[in-house]
Amino acid sequence: MATFSLIYLLNNFLSLILLSIGVVLNKLDKNEVLLQFVNDIFIQGAVSLIHLEPEDIKMIVKVVQKFNLDFDDAYQYIAAEKYGFTIISFDSDFDRTEKGRKTPAQLKS
Numbered sequence: 001m002a003t004f005s006l007i008y009l010l011n012n013f014l015s016l017i018l019l020s021i022g023v024v025l026n027k028l029d030k031n032e033v034l035l036q037f038v039n040d041i042f043i044q045g046a047v048s049l050i051h052l053e054p055e056d057i058k059m060i061v062k063v064v065q066k067f068n069l070d071f072d073d074a075y076q077y078i079a080a081e082k083y084g085f086t087i088i089s090f091d092s093d094f095d096r097t098e099k100g101r102k103t104p105a106q107l108k109s
Contacts, residue, residue, distance in 0.1 A: 013041070015051040016075050052079055067097045 018038075025034040041047045052060070056078055063074040073093055080087050080099060087094050087101040094101035 013047050013049055014076065014079050015049045016072060016079070018049060020072070050079065050083060052082065056082065063097075067093075069093055069097070 021037070022034055025031065025037075042049070052075065059078050059081075060071065060074045063069055063077050064071060067074070067077075069077065070093070073091065076087065077094070077097060077099060079085065087099060088104060088107065089101045090103060091101070
């Protein structure tokens, strides 16, 4: 199963992460959980989805090549750069990048 990096700032949520959560919950036959999550976070909550534009794909490909990242990691990296976010992840692949990452444990300190 894929690991997820959290890239968010205040009330923003990366659309790629929502897609990934939807795929996983659907495979687990947890569609009601997905619907409740979307309702709680986006419909009733105050969280907005952010996304990248097709023009950003060129930068994603450059990041894949420069840092040897998977496409989804590079997507998150470019989103973090574009929106000025911090990457919070257990994924050490981000340590190879200029932006780096913070671990969830680092947020506590």
